[in-house]
Amino acid sequence: MDFFLEVLTGGLLAGLMYSLVAIGFVLIYKASGVFNFAQGSMVLFAALTFVSLLERGVPFWVSFAITLLAMIVLAWAIERIVLRPLVNRPPITLFMATLGLSYIIEGLAQALWGAQVHGLDLGISDEPLEVGGMLLSQFDLFAAATAGALVLVLSLLFNKTRIGISLRAVADDQLAALAVGIKLQRIWMVVWAVAGFVGLVAGLLWGARLGVQFSLSLVVLKALPVLIIGGFTSIGGAIAGGLIIGASEKLAEVYLGPMIGGGIENWFPYVLALLFLLVRPAGIFGERAIERV
């Protein structure tokens, strides 16, 4: 039983790490209807920029600020060069454009900073904590707290600020938002920049876990099933989806794995998401649109 709880907690904490990446997706999907596959590359780009600056002797917060600036510039460029010319195209086209985008960002990141593997130390010790016979990772707890803080900041941003309110209007109805004079392009840029910020935070935490290297961009594959289960449009859903995926994949690996041969963590979340979809075709928190003909 203890072991079960330990696996469960470990899974829930790991799940929050997936949620961090998924939140970036949700923001962009909500505001511009783009399923942004390049989110993983943005995480890589942010982490690589940050760690390269750090290694060149730039202080922590200055590096953070410069990286954030870079993400904003990136967001601006994406809006200008990619999104604007593709307005009103089918979602599938936009999705494929983000595939192209992920290639560009990955190439750019490596062209700028090289392909070496970097270690990243955020100064959080990772000696395990014993709590009631259960092992807890300090780092994971820190990451969970960060995720929580991030959600709080984002919800404040969306509920209290002008830009947040216009953003929700855009998410609700693009045409109506346009009609009341909201500048769609500006909203998009802001959202991509915020998603860049989320990518930076995710990049730092993941980078500290894995080392900063190319495979950071693969975390996107862990975030996809989270999105499917949580729904594309709900930040709360991204958190819940992350928890569900994290916990169930760990439990499955430990208890189901030995029966069918282990190493099932790659496809298990997808199969789980698929089963969810067959029951609820728009995720737990998504709403199914009624087709009007």
Added chain:
Amino acid sequence: MAAIPLLELQDISLSFKGVKAINDISFTVGQGEICALIGPNGAGKSSLLNVINGVYQPDQGVIGFNGKSYRKMQSHQAAVHGIARTFQNIALFKGMSVLDNVLTGRNLKVKSSWIEQAFNIGRAPSDESTQRQKAEEIIDFLRINQWRNSIVGTLPYGLQKRVELARALAAEPRLLLLDEPMAGMNSEEKAEMSSFILDTQREFGTTVVLIEHDIGVVMDLSDHVVVLDYGKKVGDGTPDEVRKNPDVIAAYLGTKH
């Protein structure tokens, strides 16, 4: 008015998330007649068409078609029974040519299997020619020959409406459902479309149920008018009868549309 009913709706109700869109509606449409559904926006006209050909499934009620009763209709099943339709917002296959769109309308008449088609053997070659011939007849009938090979998405609105009618007619339907076939047209185009509908009824004996807002057109065109308001039926009869029905006047005509 023709005597034998082709379509018979009994006590149909439909709701979305608890909101009633159609409330206990019954009426019949006779063989070969043109029946118009009228009523203000949100009266449930399109929903009713969607129920008839199985896009929506009603919460209760029975659909009688051609002497048989159905609790629910699936859209594929409706097509097999000979129900074809057009849509309010044009549901053409925008990436395909006019000819291909019309040919898809004949999909239920195709006899050869896809394997025969892949190897161009067996029934495939003659089948394809037959379908093509029929499709060309419809194209001639609706006078859209010159756009035969154009991609539908590039055509103007009025033409698209005509192509959609062509696709529906290609199925050789017994019942044709038209959802605002003349919406957004000028009076000349409306006249043209009206004459196509009348010709269809005369030449092929097709029964037509249509939704239209232009009362003038409705009164000229239809044998039978059903008036809906807030999901309920408020009138049912010949154009003249409906015109005189006080409920209808109150609910609909009275608002001077």
Added chain:
Amino acid sequence: MIYRESGQFVTTYGADRRIFKLWQQRWALYTLLGFAFAVVPFIGNDYWFSAILIPFLVLSLAGLGLNLLTGYAGQISLGSAAFMAVGAFAAYNFQLRIEGMPLLLSFVLGGFTAAMVGVVFGLPSLRIKGFYLLVSTLAAQFFVTWVLTQFGWFSNYNSSGVITAPPLVIAGYDFSSPAGRYLLTLGVVTVLAFLTRNIVRSELGRHWMAVRDMDTAAAVIGIPILKTKLLAFAISSFLLGIAGALWAFTYLGTVEPHGFDLSRSFQILFIIIIGGMGSILGNFLGAAFIVLLPILLSNLSANFLAGVVDPGQLENLQKIIFGALIIFFLIKEPSGLARLWQLLRERARIWPQRF
């Protein structure tokens, strides 16, 4: 005027259905095929066969497979490589375990196996649509490679988990030389391309496009949605499966499941985006592009930029170029290279006039 169209009228519906209505175009195609079959095997060298022509042909076939599903039937998939893997491993096992199994038959059986797997992962497509369907195809991608790695039976318990091409002998003729492997690949791809062309121009092809453009309307006019989608999955996976078998047998010789990973699926998706969705020719143009561009860049740099530009940076540049081209095509020419080719041809028809 390069094309002279005068005097060529179609008189039957059959003739009107031809892809190439002008005899010049048909003649050009036959010449091209004749050249590819009868001349290239004698003038090509190992490098051209093994490094350019064979991968080009196999990737064209894979693009063709995905294009049926995505370009024609509108179902987006990121699992193409998984179906290739199924085809490759199935063909290998049919060849290995059934004595005297003819090589071509094992390709076809490999294709059928891939088709069956494709149908299983296509089943959810009835209930889920759009991006949500990505989940099903990604599940296929990860699950298939897992199964092939997990169970040694599939690789005949090879200690390194790889499969190796059997001797390439058909009816007593040995096709294992580079030119032979090229001819074998070319033959298979040509036949399948013709069959596919027939399918997309037939009733089934129209059903696919109807489902792609608007599936509600397709259902209303009586097109059976599930059957249409599943056939798209099946035939698409069939072609991908054969492409996978060719990839393993005629191109690489030895493959591991990892060779059919997600990046291969992306590669095939890029082929159809760049080449042109909903076009047969587009797959060939897209595959040629994706095979040639890296070679071109790397040759140019090796010969002109050696020592000037770091080869590593050149690869990064190439990645950026690929990404940029994809976005460029999506913005400027969603119908890809195939459309550009068509425009070029139309220009040639009216040349020297401009309009």
Added chain:
Amino acid sequence: MLSIIKKPSALIGAIALGLGFLGGVAQAANEQYFPLQSYRVGPYAAGGTGFFGGFIDYLQYVNLKEGGVNGVKFTWSECETEYVVEKGVECYERLKKGLNGAPAAATNPLSVGIAYATLDRSAADKLPLITINHGRTDSTDGSVFPYVFPLQLNPYSEVSAIINYIGDKSGGLDKLKGKKIVTLFHGSPYGKETNPILELLAKKYGFQLTLIEVPHPGNEQQSQWLNIRRIKPDWVILRGWGVMNPVALKTAQKTGFPADHIIGNIWSNSEEDAAPAGAAAKGFISITTHPSGTNFPVLQDIDKTVIKAGKGNLQDLKRLGTVYYNLGVVNGILNVEAVRVAQARFGKRPLTGEEVRWGFENIKLDDAKLRQLGAYGLVQPLKLSCSDHEGGGAVRFQQWDGKQWKVISDWVQADRKLLRPIIEESSHKYAKEKGITPRDCSKES
């Protein structure tokens, strides 16, 4: 949008230029050529730059120091593969013909996928394929794979040596009985390859073995390490790859498993595997076929003659003496020795691949020879033959001190007699599938 095809002639010209340089002009150059399928970008760039840097530096060193082998200088050219199989194949086909008349000696892709894809071609083209420390285990049997050389160490020998080391640490192989060993392996054919051998050894020595898989790429290992924590093993063998290694070390720390009881295999033994884990890696042990550092005459000489002269290949000089760099140097030594051996038999001239193959099969490096090469302790004593394309099968153990690797053992030998029948069983199965008749090694000279 037509603008990109406005100048078709320019495009065709560019294509012709790009593809035109495939043949190469034949000149009677007195040079021996190494085609290098290198990778300096992409996910595995760190390994590629180190390995090919070391390899090139050693070839350069022989050129500068001795003027090549018996007056035959080495030449090479690189072709970027990005570790991608098709690119590797394309590079192979492009470079196999030699360069300006200098014939190719051998290919050294350092990539499992590329090695597999060029395996058949190597035999057809009669060009040796060197897969140092990796590759198909059964290619050790040179009678079936005449052109493939998994030099020094094949995957089976790896685990056998690790078990021998653990036995040593426990005070003898008989003390292994009842010990608990967990193997954490990468979810790929590579990762699974040694599982049957581990099971065999577990049966033989009576230790309890648990095999735990980490799915590719391995950036999440919580459940695996919680499992390990429950099992409480004496040792964990890490058979990792890429990002899986640092994550394993970090997660081990998180779950309280000591790093100095984790033993990394041959692809978990570089600086890139340990350093990103930071403090969590301290104490981590791994095998290596060659110590890192520059404390060997040959490396100091390379530093002096090549690097100090500004002719080195490394961009980042800090990488001199790293695991991958030294592997490249070792690989260079073995390739050059093969050429030297073959020249002794076939003449002092540029050799064909077939002749170089004979050279590889007759490599014999004993302590005296290694001292002469300045590589004593860096390269293990090695003797290859027609039937044995591995030769050595020994490893040393090293420990990460937080900054670099420190060698902590002498050569530990694998139990190659035990492994040989299994290898032959596999190679014979391959021969049967492919319709190959194995060479009769007793008739080879």
